Amino acid sequence: MKKRILSFWEIWNMSFGFLGIQFGFALQGGFMSRIFQTLGAEKDAIPLLWIAAPLTGLLVQPIIGYLSDRTWHSRLGRRRPYFLIGAVLSSIALFFVPYSPALWVAAGFLWILDASINVSMEPFRALVADKLTESQRTYGFVVQTLVIGIGTWVASNLPWLVSQLGVSDSAASGIIPNSVKVAFAIGAFVFLISILYTVFTTSEYPPEDMEEFKKEKSKKNQFIPDILNNIGNMPTTMKKLGVIQFFSWFAFFTMWSLANPALTEHVYNTAAPIQSLYDMSNAVEVSAFNSANTAFQKSSNLVGSAMGIYGLSSMVFALLLVLYTSKRKINRKYVHMFSLFLGGLGFILMYYASPENLKYCFVLIGLAWGSILSMPYAMLSSSVDPKKMGMFMGIFNMFIVIPQIIAALGGINFVSGLLGDKAINAMTVAGISLIIAGLCNLLITNKSAISYQS
Template identity: 50%
Template sequence: MSFGFLGIQFGFALQNANVSRIFETMGANTDDIAFLWLAAPTTGLLVQPIVGYMSDRTWSPRWGRRRPFFLVGAILASIALLVMPNVTALWMAAGMLWIMDSSINISMEPFRALVGDVLPSEQRTTGFAAQTFFIGVGAIVASSLPWMFTNWFNVSNTAGPGQIPLSVKYAFYIGGVVFLLAVLWTVIRTKEYPPEDMDAFEEEKRRTAGFWNGVRESFMGIFNMPKTMKQLAAVQFFSWLALFAMWIYMTPAITSHIYHTTDTTSKLYNEGADWVGVCFSVYNGVSAVFALLLPSIARLTNRRLTHMLCLTAGGLGLISIYFVQDPKMLLLSMVGVGIAWASILSVPYAMLAGALPWNKMGYYMGVFNFFIVIPQMVAGVTLGFFTKNVFHGASVLTLVLGGISMIISGLLTLRVDDADDVRSVTTDEPADTLGYEKLAPANPEV
């Protein structure tokens, strides 16, 4: 069920570690990079809730509910990954980011809903943790691919002005193939369960049919969110604002603050850019391992406290980059970020799933992704201003701002109502190993 996320994360990891590098290679100024990233969240704002809405109303005895969307998104994203490293102008790079990100989102959003569909409540933390594990494994490899090609296979990591190095091109080519194959595995091997009442399902589908009805319902959903979802929205906003600050500015921050160069054609700059990929591999590796520990930590404490502690570790990790001068010491900073990343990818979704009705799982998961997209849009509009006018071009201070944002997010977690947390209800039943109240399965057939 979760293996396809390995491929999805190949796409996201290559995007996060290399797109700013590609923008700078195509001639973008440091303070313009965040604005160029706006293409991605603009499409995500539309794509994810509509895909969730449509997948809720899809059923095929052969293909199921979510799997058709996995497959279409994977095909489009794989094509975009093959094209991205061959762009020849800045506008082309921005356009391909738009296409690539929206295609990845078509595949990603139904994966979140699939866990909520198929798994009973007491297994969801483990289900989302399994996704996080495959996300980590995929990102470890994908983020390091340019560095691997350069250091293991002697592939050039430098190129002339306006040209993307071969090491980056080969990384994207492999990413396109892995993305498609991994998602195909989930499409072929996963079983989905039909609606409990098919007549009611068909009636609901007829009543709410139409693309524009889907658009209206999707955007109105932000005003009708359950209480837990509203509380988690604030948590998501500040944590993802921090992540986008890192993804957008990590390359210029490291190359200028530690490698002391802004010349994109220089060997030193490209060494620094490759090392950013290694750093991203480390935080994803930590995330993959730590995700396996999250259910036990949630059992010993609760999910709110667990998430708060993880986000605080991530915030301190980002802030510590300002004090680093040895590139190898960045790996310690990335440990904190990895702990936070493991929790961000699993704990909020596990808390949210317990507060959502089964027949609207995909819809609300799509609406919930507004609070990934909106902070990215805010980052695109504001971080360039802060970097240029407040931090006077010192992009490493933008990472510090991201760290502060992540700590704020952790504190906001403490006010979330977690319906599945055994410590928030009175019960004579023992807690299971995941820190859940024993609730009825999401689908009786499971």
């Protein structure tokens, strides 16, 4: 089936649902560690509490990719049914996360939230490859990155914004402040509305041979053999991209899980107060704890706001790429390599950052983030069988979640511990990891993956 060239606004409409997905990921990435700390988690335990997120992705994404490849609904098409199911579940989970009464409940909600977001997210990657010609794929993934950047910036600033509007940052011990609760409720609403927008404004191409598609679908389910067979026979370029992804996502998982404890402590000098160190039967001690807790919550808002800058800079980066790739070739390999180098520098500079200049570190990190969300997928989509795009996109995400699992199971604590016991050392490790990821781009030699007329 010959695909037509789509306009910017058609690509925008099919990508718009990612605004909501990124609201979910940005609130999760920017504030789950804060919720864990508020509920009493020590900073060394936080990466393990995050393990639900990558484990869920490891299980959910290949399954959803496989199922969406084999789905065709007369009204909703192939990928959109999964957008819709994921959006409803994610919105419910987002709303209730900040009402968690205990640490184990918050960890459980993270599991549900990440699984639900993944149900929506994985088919979005495949939709770009489904709908766009080879010549427009880099452009399509970059537009998707532009939308993601907007979502990251706005969602990361939500607790700060609602706090500025008068919603309280103060709360009793073990209670999530109202500013966070309101922010998550807004995120739940945006998630659902943005997905619905894409569902109602985007159509999908039906299978080229519907009879053959139905015949293939009616065959005995070979999910596990098919997954294992495709893992064993993945293209060489996909394996090389997997190495780059490993170090890239180890770095970003480190940021999401430990940036809040590292930066509130090192940059803002307002570490989360430990309740056991206070005599809560003494009014003076209670007042001191509440004061320290409010200072921590406010500095957490500022950390979240600073983190939002990486969404903003990734958006600007993506916009420049949209303008450039709509007319010209780019060398995806070198764009990605140098973007990762800059992101690594941003992490390393956090050790020397002040509250006033922390934002510049996140500007550099945003350049890496913008590239991570577009260049690997553009290179991958030129290297795999279009009929198995959903499955391969799901398998490719194994290279995202495996490094996160390793990081959560002690990888971050071990490697950063080699540099000392300061929480900020985790950000230095993230920087070194991104620089290694950048160097790994030299492994990519497939010419069609490196550069295609866009």
